[in-house]
Amino acid sequence: MIWVTLASVSALCLLLRAAVPILSQRWAVPAAVERRLEGVFVPVIAALVAQELFTDGRHLALDARTPGAVAGCTVLLLRRPLLVAIVVAAVVTAGLRRL
Amino acid sequence: MTVTHPSPVRDGFRLGLPFALGTLGAGIAFGALAPGVGIAWPAAIGFSLVAYSGTAQFATISSLGAGGSLAALLVTVLALNARYLAFGGSVASSLSRNRLARLVEAQLIVDASWALALRARDRRAVLVGAGLASLLGWLAGTILGLTLGAAIGDGHALGIDVAVPVFFVSLLFEGRASVRVAVRAVSAGALVVLLAPFLPVGVPLLVVFVVALATAGAA
Numbered sequence: 001m002i003w004v005t006l007a008s009v010s011a012l013c014l015l016l017r018a019a020v021p022i023l024s025q026r027w028a029v030p031a032a033v034e035r036r037l038e039g040v041f042v043p044v045i046a047a048l049v050a051q052e053l054f055t056d057g058r059h060l061a062l063d064a065r066t067p068g069a070v071a072g073c074t075v076l077l078l079r080r081p082l083l084v085a086i087v088v089a090a091v092v093t094a095g096l097r098r099l
Numbered sequence: 100m101t102v103t104h105p106s107p108v109r110d111g112f113r114l115g116l117p118f119a120l121g122t123l124g125a126g127i128a129f130g131a132l133a134p135g136v137g138i139a140w141p142a143a144i145g146f147s148l149v150a151y152s153g154t155a156q157f158a159t160i161s162s163l164g165a166g167g168s169l170a171a172l173l174v175t176v177l178a179l180n181a182r183y184l185a186f187g188g189s190v191a192s193s194l195s196r197n198r199l200a201r202l203v204e205a206q207l208i209v210d211a212s213w214a215l216a217l218r219a220r221d222r223r224a225v226l227v228g229a230g231l232a233s234l235l236g237w238l239a240g241t242i243l244g245l246t247l248g249a250a251i252g253d254g255h256a257l258g259i260d261v262a263v264p265v266f267f268v269s270l271l272f273e274g275r276a277s278v279r280v281a282v283r284a285v286s287a288g289a290l291v292v293l294l295a296p297f298l299p300v301g302v303p304l305l306v307v308f309v310v311a312l313a314t315a316g317a318a
Contacts, residue, residue, distance in 0.1 A: 020187035037181035039315025043287035050288030083124030093258025
């Protein structure tokens with residue numbers, strides 16, 4: 001079952017990258033469609049973050065990851081690398097879980 | 100070391116190295132998290148090699164962890180990576196004529212390699228060089244993360260699962276900021292949280308996708 005998930009996500013990524021270069025001689029994505037799809041990126045990312053931090057399945061939930069993620073975001077705001085942000089977030093999360 | 104023959108691909112590789120550090124870090128987080136949601140190490144490495152997409156792979160971890168449906172995951176990945184269609188379109192004319200070579204070169208399109216290629220004289224070479232550098236970082240990171248995850252065991256106790264939201268937030272820092280974009284982001288987050296108790300897992304994300312698509316491009 002997990003193989004189906006991994007294979008179909010991989011196939012979709014392959015397809016999205018190859019579609020235009022392979023078909024471009026005859027077909028191009030209309031600019032309006034492109035712009036519309038680009039406008040979806042930020043809301044979907046924000047929704048993923050909210051889902052990760054504030055829900056657990058079909059329940060609303062808060063856990064130690066929320067303060068951890070806030071700490072990680074502060075590190076990102078200070079223009080530090082992602083890995084540093086993840087380590088700081090993980091340390092805060094782990095510390096709170098141990099309390 | 101003197102370079103006797105100019106090698107634009109190697110130049111592209113060098114240009115891509117700073118970004119490869121970024122993919123290395125994200126790759127470590129992905130590798131450390133993958134076994135926890137049931138992705139065994141050969142599958143994790145294969146996934147990083149073929150999908151080669153942090154957004155898609157972290158969305159997969161998120162979906163597997165929450166028990167969401169495959170259809171919802173695929174729509175999410177489509178929404179997150181539709182930009183590849185645009186990237187592919189803007190470099191298509193610079194790629195090799197040979198169809199198989201084109202296919203391979205297109206697989207090296209990631210945000211960094213695309214952005215560097217657009218500014219280069221030899222777009223194909225920079226795309227390939229920088230794309231390979233990022234891929235190398237991503238694969239090395241995945242393997243390091245898997246090793247690390249196996250060594251420390253319980254990633255939950257060490258808070259490694261927080262890497263997923265932090266990774267996604269880091270993507271929000273890359274785009275142009277505006278009040279309108281911020282309002283859209285906050286509304287999308289609120290919508291998902293409000294709908295979560297009433298809909299099957301993953302479906303609130305679909306609703307956000309549809310609403311965002313319907314309201315996109317209005318400015």
